[in-house]
Amino acid sequence: MKNQLVMSMLSAAVAIGTVTSAQAEDVEVLHWWTSGGEAAALNVLKDDLASQGIGWQDMPVAGGGGGNAMTVLRARVTSGNPPTAVQMLGFDIQDWAAEDVVANLNSVADAEGWNTVVPNALQNFAKYDGKWVSAPVNVHSTNWIWANKKLLDEVGAKQPTNWDELIETLDKLKAAGYIPLAHGGQAWQDATIFDGVVLTTGGIDFYRKAMVDLDPEALGSDTMVKVFDRMSQLRGYVDKNFPGRDWNLASAMVIEDKAGMQIMGDWAKGEFLKAGKKPNEDFLCFRMPGTQGMVTFNSDQFVMFDVGDSDAQKAMAKAIMSPEFQSAFNVVKGSVPARTDVPNDAFDACGKKGMADLAEANKSNTLVGSMAHGHAAPAAVKNAVYDVVTNHFNGGMDSKQATKALVAAVQDAQ
Ligand code: GAL
Secondary structure (H helix, E strand, C coil), X not given: CHHHXXXXXXXXXXXXXXXXXXXXCEEEEEECCCCHHHHHHHHHHHHHHHCCCCEEEEEECCCHHHHHHXXXXXXXXXXXXXXXXXXXXXXXXXXXXXXXXXXXXXXXXHHHCHHHHCCHHHHHHHEECCEECXXXXXXXXXXXXXEEHHHHHHCCCCCCCCHHHHHHHHHHHHHCCCEEECCCECHHHHHHHHHHHHHHHHHHHHHHHHHHCCXXXXXXCHHHHHHHHHHHHHHCCECCCCECCCHHHHHHHHHCCCEEEEECCCCHHHHHHHCXXXXXXXXXXEECCCCCCCEEEECEEEEEECCCCCHHHHHHHHHHCCHHHHHHHHHHXXXXXXXXCCCCCCCCHHHHHHHHHHHHHHHCXXXXXXXXXXXXXXXXXXXXXXXXXXXXXXXXXXXXXXXHHHHHHHHHHC
């Protein structure tokens, strides 16, 4: 691999006619940002590094939510060939850090003052045993809805603020012949909806008990049965071609006036922006009705693997955490900055709302980790929840059976 790298650097240098001395190192980056909006955001990072003379070896692994990327990562590390940096979520970071295969970023973190500007909710994942192992690039959240404004106006629906109003709006869209809910039938997408439905049905304390504390009583409660009932209700508003559809294709259905709305994390905004759509003119962003003031967050972080002492790796970590980069990147990505001191000037209305919601939720203790995106429980539990939620969503069991199965699956996974 090293030889290949040297060869390709040499041939690139020869191709442009200059074999310069001291070529800056490359970084090899494993990630799952392959949709149009995601790739546009990634380019902000690539360009930033390129301006510092750092080359980029791309290692994309398609698959929203990162499940496939994590499988590829395992193979790379097992064969003794880890990438320089890896996009990662929450508990996975801690799991990899425990395997002692990641770099120590404390020198960069100390010099740049990360301890004072990164919210504790993110530090809890980015640090292991007192050492920084990753650079948080953003904060996303999952309890959002992305709606087509023209279609909502056309069917005479206003922005729903509670569950009943949501159902009313979906009914109006259906009656007018539109696909009410754009959705892709993949386990992680079903689980993303589940985050919001748990939150709106049970409230913040219930979410915490069930999804974070994994309390069997909460998991097996009547409230959970109601959550599953509501999942079935939503299932009634998706089109028949939903199985297997990628999330960005579901976003495209809303963008192209085919579907009324999508329940999805704020990475969906990246797709709307990429298509030239404007918030509040073409599309609306609002919290899953009934979850205003609460935030189920996830943060993409770049975990730096132990590849020996690497200046390029440190430069990448430093670049990611610079306030200018955090603004430029997150404006495109749909997420909000991973540090608390970044001005909101460059952000659109949805981004400003995202930043304000996060700050408010953090203050009022209504900020919780997303189960679907690895910030509520470790991967084994998350995958167990995925299985039950997706099986139920596809009609494999009724709500009572699903509730029982959830309790058992979560227990077995711990
Ligand atoms: C999430 C990730 C986002 C976005 C999304 C869909 O897990 O945090 O950045 O990429 O998956 O791919």
